[in-house]
Amino acid sequence: MHNDFLNELAELALGSRLKRISEKMLANAADVYQNFNMNIQPKWFTLLALLDSKKQVTIVEASQFLGLSQPALSQFCKQLVAEGLVNVSIGREDSRQRKLQLSALGKQRVAEMKPIWRAVEKAAVDLCTEANNDFYRALITFEKSFEKQNLLARTTQYLAQSAMHNEIEMLPFSDDLASHFETINAQWIKQMFVLEDIDKQVLQQPRKHIIDKGGKIWFAKHPKLGIVAACALLNKGDGNFELTKMGVLDKARGLKIGEVLLRFVIKEAIALNVNCLFLLTNAKCEAAIHLYEKNGFVHDKLIMQAYGQSYERCNVAMRFVV
Amino acid sequence: MHNDFLNELAELALGSRLKRISEKMLANAADVYQNFNMNIQPKWFTLLALLDSKKQVTIVEASQFLGLSQPALSQFCKQLVAEGLVNVSIGREDSRQRKLQLSALGKQRVAEMKPIWRAVEKAAVDLCTEANNDFYRALITFEKSFEKQNLLARTTQYLAQSAMHNEIEMLPFSDDLASHFETINAQWIKQMFVLEDIDKQVLQQPRKHIIDKGGKIWFAKHPKLGIVAACALLNKGDGNFELTKMGVLDKARGLKIGEVLLRFVIKEAIALNVNCLFLLTNAKCEAAIHLYEKNGFVHDKLIMQAYGQSYERCNVAMRFVV
DNA sequence: TGTGAATAGATAAGCACTTATATAAGTTTT
DNA sequence: AAAACTTATATAAGTGCTTATCTATTCACA
Numbered sequence: 152m153h154n155d156f157l158n159e160l161a162e163l164a165l166g167s168r169l170k171r172i173s174e175k176m177l178a179n180a181a182d183v184y185q186n187f188n189m190n191i192q193p194k195w196f197t198l199l200a201l202l203d204s205k206k207q208v209t210i211v212e213a214s215q216f217l218g219l220s221q222p223a224l225s226q227f228c229k230q231l232v233a234e235g236l237v238n239v240s241i242g243r244e245d246s247r248q249r250k251l252q253l254s255a256l257g258k259q260r261v262a263e264m265k266p267i268w269r270a271v272e273k274a275a276v277d278l279c280t281e282a283n284n285d286f287y288r289a290l291i292t293f294e295k296s297f298e299k300q301n302l303l304a305r306t307t308q309y310l311a312q313s314a315m316h317n318e319i320e321m322l323p324f325s326d327d328l329a330s331h332f333e334t335i336n337a338q339w340i341k342q343m344f345v346l347e348d349i350d351k352q353v354l355q356q357p358r359k360h361i362i363d364k365g366g367k368i369w370f371a372k373h374p375k376l377g378i379v380a381a382c383a384l385l386n387k388g389d390g391n392f393e394l395t396k397m398g399v400l401d402k403a404r405g406l407k408i409g410e411v412l413l414r415f416v417i418k419e420a421i422a423l424n425v426n427c428l429f430l431l432t433n434a435k436c437e438a439a440i441h442l443y444e445k446n447g448f449v450h451d452k453l454i455m456q457a458y459g460q461s462y463e464r465c466n467v468a469m470r471f472v473v
Numbered sequence: 474m475h476n477d478f479l480n481e482l483a484e485l486a487l488g489s490r491l492k493r494i495s496e497k498m499l500a501n502a503a504d505v506y507q508n509f510n511m512n513i514q515p516k517w518f519t520l521l522a523l524l525d526s527k528k529q530v531t532i533v534e535a536s537q538f539l540g541l542s543q544p545a546l547s548q549f550c551k552q553l554v555a556e557g558l559v560n561v562s563i564g565r566e567d568s569r570q571r572k573l574q575l576s577a578l579g580k581q582r583v584a585e586m587k588p589i590w591r592a593v594e595k596a597a598v599d600l601c602t603e604a605n606n607d608f609y610r611a612l613i614t615f616e617k618s619f620e621k622q623n624l625l626a627r628t629t630q631y632l633a634q635s636a637m638h639n640e641i642e643m644l645p646f647s648d649d650l651a652s653h654f655e656t657i658n659a660q661w662i663k664q665m666f667v668l669e670d671i672d673k674q675v676l677q678q679p680r681k682h683i684i685d686k687g688g689k690i691w692f693a694k695h696p697k698l699g700i701v702a703a704c705a706l707l708n709k710g711d712g713n714f715e716l717t718k719m720g721v722l723d724k725a726r727g728l729k730i731g732e733v734l735l736r737f738v739i740k741e742a743i744a745l746n747v748n749c750l751f752l753l754t755n756a757k758c759e760a761a762i763h764l765y766e767k768n769g770f771v772h773d774k775l776i777m778q779a780y781g782q783s784y785e786r787c788n789v790a791m792r793f794v795v
Numbered sequence: 796t797g798t799g800a801a802t803a804g805a806t807a808a809g810c811a812c813t814t815a816t817a818t819a820a821g822t823t824t825t
Numbered sequence: 826a827a828a829a830c831t832t833a834t835a836t837a838a839g840t841g842c843t844t845a846t847c848t849a850t851t852c853a854c855a
Contacts, residue, residue: 305596
């Protein structure tokens with residue numbers, strides 16, 4: 152037996168994978184009905200359950216409740232009437248409507264099936280929660296995410312974003328850009344914390360406090376928005392550098408420019424043959440921490456002990472690895 | 474717009490739900506290809522990706538790699554040859570085999586598509602991880618659970634089990650059953666911990682230590698295996714009772730008799746108008762804790778403070794609610 | 796060395812839906 | 826009140842697979 156190529160494709164083959172498992176489950180459901188000698192087709196199940204619950208629905212209503220097309224329901228209805236499980240009556244107010252109801256036989260069959268349905272549900276819960284999983288919840292959440300923005304929309308957005316990222320220019324520090332360093336960082340520091348005196352000094356005199364001490368500063372320039380992000384490497388001696396004062400202007404949020412800049416700075420740091428690249432931040436900055444984690448930083452207690460005391464507001468220390 | 478009846482059916486309609494979302498994703502994939510003007514059908518995707526990765530495969534190999542039927546691959550192959558994307562050559566060693574390879578055009582098309590594939594993968598990862606979800610992982614785990622034991626097998630097992638549960642008899646304490654109390658509990662206590670002196674006294678003289686102090690003991694009798702489980706309620710005064718000495722013999726493990734007994738004891742405790750029903754256990758007893766959680770017990774620090782010191786081995790305290 | 800069993804692939808038919816379209820019945824607009 | 830639109834359902838045809846079955850080839854072994 153060959154192994155499963157869909158594993159190699161991972162998330163890219165998500166659709167195929169879902170299709171495969173749903174077909175397996177359908178076949179399995181057919182086996183369940185056959186095993187318990189119930190003379191019904193799995194495809195009828197949702198309609199029978201719906202009729203059991205709502206007593207009377209029209210074809211269009213049923214198709215909306217079940218998320219299937221109207222012709223599908225039209226066909227099921229025909230089949231179930233042929234089996235004698237469903238009665239159809241013409242709508243009193245609107246003679247186009249066909250009102251579906253379980254027949255006496257249908258009610259009896261559903262009653263017979265209910266214990267099996269309950270057992271199947273238990274089995275399904277079992278299946279969903281085995282191995283500490285919560286598949287059903289994950290599926291619901293996934294459906295909501297898909298509803299919110301589907302794969303095409305996300306793909307288009309991602310491509311547009313990476314086209315834009317290619318146009319972003321990285322600029323090294325120069326005195327005529329110094330004011331941007333202050334504007335960019337003052338903005339987010341004020342939003343998250345309080346702009347303290349040390350902050351002000353560093354932001355107002357970056358050459359003195361950072362560059363002249365062997366540190367680095369870079370800016371990210373958006374083709375239309377101009378300079379929108381900054382990031383610094385602080386020289387802490389012994390080849391150790393602290394990544395700090397990384398900020399993106401409000402007007403450029405959501406464009407993932409921070410990530411582009413961070414990756415650039417990491418690449419530069421590697422090129423500089425940095426011994427240890429670390430950063431200090433606060434647990435409040437969830438989004439930033441997530442970004443750091445995503446890009447190779449890991450939480451590190453030794454860094455916390457060595458450098459954590461330098462700033463009041465820091466309670467998270469991370470080190471870049473690999 | 475009506476709401477979604479599949480939500481009401483919850484896990485029972487898992488198959489239908491999976492089918493629906495997989496169809497949506499397939500349609501969405503078709504839109505992606507159309508949007509980027511790629512003249513390929515979504516159903517071909519996995520085969521093209523396979524040929525890109527493995528260079529050369531036969532039809533049967535491809536069907537195994539992709540988890541589709543051989544005729545499906547036979548059909549795709551025909552279509553892709555007609556499109557000029559795939560070349561077929563007859564196997565040298567086995568003339569029945571058709572070796573599939575990407576044609577020059579096929580390679581070019583795949584190369585054009587790759588950036589889109591990458592973007593789609595990013596989008597899919599996004600979709601899977603949005604809202605703190607991990608849908609892909611959950612799906613893989615679910616597939617494994619399904620592989621291990623499918624819905625039919627689980628349903629059958631569950632039904633057999635609940636039929637057996639109906640035949641289980643609950644017996645109150647009587648002196649002629651006292652020896653079972655010791656046998657059952659000594660077995661599991663020895664396995665998990667060390668049988669201490671206090672344990673021995675209580676187990677050997679349950680009437681003296683439990684019944685005469687206003688406590689209760691019940692046994693579960695299996696129709697074939699005999700008395701296989703026991704559980705006690707210890708009267709701690711002020712209407713507070715401790716659920717303790719709950720055990721199931723090795724030979725009856727896996728039949729969920731423990732759960733049946735636990736539910737019975739909870740029902741009895743409620744009937745006795747117990748003020749507070751609690752229990753003490755050890756974090757080692759994962760399965761038991763899971764069972765307690767499933768049946769209405771919650772972790773409770775106050776109980777730990779009030780009663781936790783009584784036993785050496787207890788570091789988990791739980792209280793029954795609702 | 797043949798002979799039956801297994802395997803690779805093709806073909807046909809079926810299934811559970813879908814989309815597209817037709818028909819008939821209601822509703823709204825003029 | 827007629828015309829134009831909308832809605833409920835039915836029907837036809839298509840789709841992406843499946844299972845069943847057939848042919849051609851290879852293998853296993855007596």
